[in-house]
Amino acid sequence: MNDTFSIAIDGPAGAGKSTMAKALAKALDAMYLDTGAMYRAFGLAMLRQGVDIHDHDAVAAKADAVNIDVNYVDGGQHIYLDGDDVTGAIRSPEVSEAASAISAVAEVRTRMVALQRQIAAGHDVVMDGRDIGTAVLPNATLKVYLTASAEERARRRCVELEEKGMPQPYEQVLADMKERDYRDMNREASPLRAAEDAVTLDTSELNLEQSIQALLKLAAGAGIAG
Ligand code: DC
Numbered sequence: 001m002n003d004t005f006s007i008a009i010d011g012p013a014g015a016g017k018s019t020m021a022k023a024l025a026k027a028l029d030a031m032y033l034d035t036g037a038m039y040r041a042f043g044l045a046m047l048r049q050g051v052d053i054h055d056h057d058a059v060a061a062k063a064d065a066v067n068i069d070v071n072y073v074d075g076g077q078h079i080y081l082d083g084d085d086v087t088g089a090i091r092s093p094e095v096s097e098a099a100s101a102i103s104a105v106a107e108v109r110t111r112m113v114a115l116q117r118q119i120a121a122g123h124d125v126v127m128d129g130r131d132i133g134t135a136v137l138p139n140a141t142l143k144v145y146l147t148a149s150a151e152e153r154a155r156r157r158c159v160e161l162e163e164k165g166m167p168q169p170y171e172q173v174l175a176d177m178k179e180r181d182y183r184d185m186n187r188e189a190s191p192l193r194a195a196e197d198a199v200t201l202d203t204s205e206l207n208l209e210q211s212i213q214a215l216l217k218l219a220a221g222a223g224i225a226g
Helices: 017-028 035-049 056-060 093-102 106-120 132-136 150-163 170-186 208-221
Strands: 006-010 031-034 068-073 076-081 125-129 142-147 199-202
Touching (some): 006 132, 017 031, 017 208, 035 068, 035 106, 056 106, 093 170, 106 125, 125 132, 132 142, 150 170
Parallel strands (some): 006 125, 006 142, 031 125, 142 199
């Protein structure tokens, strides 16, 4: 018997996955798990330990040796590296780059997928990432592939970086985003793609409220009530 539900939200960087998954989890009283934060924490661990993020073998050798924990403070997800709260530190452009590089390493993915399943077990959950519908939760109650044009995603990411006091020029953000899309979609281990049974939601023309309403409608359609 299975009386919990799970919602998988995948898509490229900057599509609004975390904002929307968080809002959806709140509306449905479910746990929210931002899996990108876990890859970011792993990437930060490699930077701190001086491991070359482009050396697959060196990164793979660390796959089981990094201590990542997730905890919830006032409903917000906090992420810890060896007990150190790195929730803020993982948002820098250097860590984005490191996370993208280390997420191509199969051994790292195997470890992260196991951790993610362990954290979510027994809970109603909304998880966002790149491989949730295809690898982490293949039997999810609802799978959504959330996307938007690269230009719109870069624009949103610029606003977010500005708000965090880390402004970056738009052209730079757009170029980084396209490069990251390419890497995420073309890596051998679990490349980013929509699961066959995922519903694609393009939010290029939708504001936040409209996007959340669209997601709630999809959830209701899958038998998940708020
Ligand atoms: O969603 P994000 O930007 O925080 O993700 C950081 C990196 O981690 C991104 O380059 C893709 C990778 N990632 C992944 O490969 N699989 C996931 N489930 C989540 C993120």
